[in-house]
Amino acid sequence: MNIGKMIANKRKELGFTQQALAEKLNVSFQAVSKWENGTSYPDVTLLPSLAAVLNVSIDSLLGYPSQSITDYDKRYKSEGYYWGLAPNHLCYEMMRLKPPTRPYKVLDIGCGEGKDAVFLARNGYHVTAFDISEQGLCKARELSDRCGVEIHFFKADVRDFRIETDYDIIFSSGVFHYIPAELRWRVIENLKTHTTINGIHVINVFVRKPFIPLPPDIEESEISAGDWRSGELFTYYHDWLFRKNEERIFDCNSGGIPHKHCMDVLIAEKI
Ligand SMILES: C[S@@+](CC[C@H](N)C(=O)[O-])C[C@H]1O[C@@H](n2cnc3c(N)ncnc32)[C@H](O)[C@@H]1O
Known part of the structure; x- marks a missing residue:
């Protein structure tokens, strides 16, 4: 076009x-x-x-085409599951807050190879999931078929995707740092608007701390999106109830060089 x-x-x-x-x-x-x-x-x-x-x-x-910005397609071409198959611990925290007493509608943004989406679907949630990587989606579909769960997977870019239907739970792990600073407010506002009352957002994002050097394997797309300031994620949710807000620094060995990351984690409920 x-x-x-x-x-x-x-x-x-x-x-x-x-x-x-x-x-x-x-x-x-x-x-x-x-x-x-x-x-x-x-x-x-x-x-x-x-x-x-x-x-x-x-x-x-x-x-x-937005997928040119990440090399996830390459990573997901490897044998096996790049991120493993164990669900993110945030899935359990989410389930404690919103146990699947009814088929809550979940949107997993940047679902990668689908481990969390499939885990949640197996536990009775009604899951929709998207990612920018076709290769990741391909593996996610295989995984859901193998596990016998139905998930609506599709390809989209979080930076210009706008939801039109409401969800009870929006889940996104390790993805929001791809959203450039000038689009963050709009993207998040759209997600908040399309969340049911008492629905929750479960989100983590890498943030910069002046005393932590940039990771050696940082991608160009992450740099061009601009740093997330420490605490910035929480500010977009000032009008929601915080169920969890935490900042943690952890060690990482990706790329074979030991380094540190700082991550902000938020679980917020729409009141
Ligand atoms: C660190 S991985 C996390 C994958 C998954 N959430 C997990 O925890 O296993 C980041 C994911 O974000 C996806 N991604 C990167 N930029 C994106 C964008 N603009 N829109 C949608 N997904 C994107 C990548 O393809 C990748 O699957």
């Missing part, structure tokens, strides 16, 4: 007129009209604000 069509589609999705979009960007409506009919292109200096106003990443605005 070309950039003009992308601008027109996103603008209409958001219900903006050309004039309204032009005002937000401080350009004339004729300029917007020209972009949309392909007779000119927006200036590169406008791209960050254009992407932010239209709720998309610059990559997708320019028509680049």
Whole structure:
């Protein structure tokens, strides 16, 4: 899709007129009209604000497939399960808070090879899950077939994905650091809006501490997304009830070089 069509589609999705979009960007409506009919292109200096106003990443605005940003497809091509099959301990914490007394609707964002999604589905949750990596999704589907559970898996990019139906539980482990600073508020606001009352979000994110050096195997996409400030995750949920908010520093040996990470963990309930 070309950039003009992308601008027109996103603008209409958001219900903006050309004039309204032009005002937000401080350009004339004729300029917007020209972009949309392909007779000119927006200036590169406008791209960050254009992407932010239209709720998309610059990559997708320019028509680049987002998966080019991570090397997870490569990692997930290896034999076996890159992250193992043991569910994240947050799944158990989530289950303690919301035991599957009814088929709660769960959305797993950045499900990778599906270990947590499958674990939750086996325990009676109604799970939907997405990831940007086709290879990860392929393994996730195999795993769910093998375990005899039905999960709706699909490919999407958390940076421009917008949910339209409500979920009881939104779960995401090790993914939010891919969301660039300028999109975080919008992405999270959309997830919060589409969460049922008393629903919960279970999220962890890597954060930067000035006294911890950057990990040796940090990806370009993580750097370009920008650091998450320590405590930043909690601020997006100031109006929800915190069931758990924790910051922990832990050792890691990925890439064969010992180093440390700092992670903020939040379980918050919509009241
Ligand atoms: C550290 S892994 C975590 C996988 C899984 N949540 C787990 O804990 O096993 C990060 C995952 O985020 C996915 N990812 C990276 N960028 C993404 C994006 N923009 N949208 C959706 N998923 C993304 C990667 O493909 C990868 O599967």
